[in-house]
Amino acid sequence: MPADHGPADHGFLAVDSGGSGMRTVVGTVERGGLARRESREPVRTGDRGIDPDHFMEQLVPMVRALTAETGIVRLGTAAVGAAGLASLGAALRAELPGALEREFGIGPVALAADAVTAYVGALGARPGAVVAAGTGLIAVGTDMTSWRRADGWGHLLGDCGGGAWIGRAGLEAALRTYDGRAGGSAALLARAEELFGPVKGLPGKLYPRPNRPAVLASFAPHVAACADGDPVAADILRAAARHMADSAAAVCPATGEPQVAVTGGLLNMGDPLVVPLEEELSRRLPHARQVPAAGDPLQGSVRIATDLAAGGLTLPGDEAMLCVAGEGGGGTR
Amino acid sequence: MPADHGPADHGFLAVDSGGSGMRTVVGTVERGGLARRESREPVRTGDRGIDPDHFMEQLVPMVRALTAETGIVRLGTAAVGAAGLASLGAALRAELPGALEREFGIGPVALAADAVTAYVGALGARPGAVVAAGTGLIAVGTDMTSWRRADGWGHLLGDCGGGAWIGRAGLEAALRTYDGRAGGSAALLARAEELFGPVKGLPGKLYPRPNRPAVLASFAPHVAACADGDPVAADILRAAARHMADSAAAVCPATGEPQVAVTGGLLNMGDPLVVPLEEELSRRLPHARQVPAAGDPLQGSVRIATDLAAGGLTLPGDEAMLCVAGEGGGGTR
Structure with missing residues (x-):
């Protein structure tokens, strides 16, 4: 039985996409990550760099399964950590936020280089x-x-x-x-x-x-x-x-x-x-x-997504490393 | 006009095959190298290593042109230096001597790794x-x-x-x-x-x-x-x-x-x-x-071919580095 989440809960989606596949968590700001899915197929890289269509092809069924499993009715924010984002992420940056908005009504979306999600997973939002x-x-x-x-x-x-x-x-x-x-x-x-x-x-x-x-x-x-x-x-x-x-x-x-x-x-x-x-x-x-790393890149992605849902990132923005699309007021500073 | 070579002259063929193509010399023991041809197409490497058929495809027209140009009626010996011979030369070693014998009546044939022709070109037959x-x-x-x-x-x-x-x-x-x-x-x-x-x-x-x-x-x-x-x-x-x-x-x-x-x-x-x-x-x-190198790998190949024609190599034989096929008495020691 899905747990009961009120419409007031702030749902989020967190993604870690790398050379060995894609890992995905949904949860709420109030309760943290609630369920997770994994695909063993790495997202294709083509002439346009990381392929946004193939990214969505992998992501959509996982997100549908996760929302069904958790009963979260609305995903507000997403954080996507992707290997190669800095050098091969132009198409992904241009198209993924819009695709997530159309498909799931998600926004804002944070896009982070895998090095940034690794950082945040390991140390959180501190220097x-x-x-x-x-x-x-x-x-x-x-x-x-x-x-x-x-x-x-x-x-x-x-x-x-x-x-x-x-x-x-x-x-x-x-x-x-x-x-x-x-x-x-x-x-x-x-x-x-x-x-x-x-x-x-x-x-x-x-x-x-x-x-x-x-x-x-x-x-x-x-x-x-x-x-x-x-x-x-x-x-x-x-x-x-x-x-x-x-x-x-x-x-x-x-x-x-x-x-x-x-x-x-x-x-x-x-x-x-x-x-x-x-x-x-x-x-x-x-x-x-x-210090020992507190968590892995997926946990970094969860942290970015929950921060974003809670009112905006305290982490610095950077065109190549960490950017937020489709946000209202609160974003990276 | 072709020079006049008697049947007593010991004709030889010398080849240097590498990543930038194939270079070929014919000459006689008595007169040294007499003419040279060059192909800019490297010999193909396939599943069987260096491709003996492609090797002959490149070599045959060059040798025909060289014998016509020089008037040498009989090529007795050949030395072939080839890049990759030690690791990728099994098919070449097995087939090239027979092919040269059938096509031009050449024998014996010395097959040398390009490192050996470089050595002999630089230092000759000395330690x-x-x-x-x-x-x-x-x-x-x-x-x-x-x-x-x-x-x-x-x-x-x-x-x-x-x-x-x-x-x-x-x-x-x-x-x-x-x-x-x-x-x-x-x-x-x-x-x-x-x-x-x-x-x-x-x-x-x-x-x-x-x-x-x-x-x-x-x-x-x-x-x-x-x-x-x-x-x-x-x-x-x-x-x-x-x-x-x-x-x-x-x-x-x-x-x-x-x-x-x-x-x-x-x-x-x-x-x-x-x-x-x-x-x-x-x-x-x-x-x-x-010492400065006396000559290049093609000159090393010429030296090996003339030594072979003059009665046998004084250089040491080695299955991977330098071997002679189709010889009578005199070979590597």
């Missing part, structure tokens, strides 16, 4: 810096007047210290030993052969693949597994930690008492990465307090 | 090490009993110090400055914007391209141009020189009086690379004599 580290790596920070971002340039131009970066460095060290070059690691060579077979065949297992960063990142946990006892592997993780601290330092407010958090799958590597990372962050950002 | 540095980077060396190779793993796994490596490092430094991260270079950022436009658009100009290593390498000369005055650019070239010396040291005979040479387009960068490279090679290989 600081968040490093989102998975296959790639991006840092985002705010002093609550504007957003800054660092890295996130992809596996060839940057993403320094991310999973693909660590895995790539580990495989290079393996091949150095195979060749008899300096700077190699026999432990990493053994791991590489376990994972990929004889290393002569490694180029053939990497270069033809469309998802090269993921192939590289698949070796990152093996670098962590070798770090206790293998100085080359330990040095790779120390260098990754330095790169992550470089990015955090580039976006973190220089004054005040900012918080800094690291989120993403890379933390699963545990102490071999986390210990040098905490050291590098302390060294580079002595005035910042290191 | 040493050659670093072939263009967009990629590979080193090959011999003590005249066997071949060693180092690197050549491609732009994600290695090719450390090559053109794509240098260009990639330069672009990363440019983006560090753009982000406000440590380790950046304002000079390289200015160069990157001159070459690629606003750096926000740089990922879109790199990742969709099929020839990413070439796009990265296109920035390498700009790193060299900044090195006088920009310490970050100078450090990149110093690190590239160290990587090149690592590869040279891995393949160079440890004893005796080996020669070491560097070949390839990267040398066009001049002093900003060459000066640290000579220093690093002296430091790592004090017993080796640094």
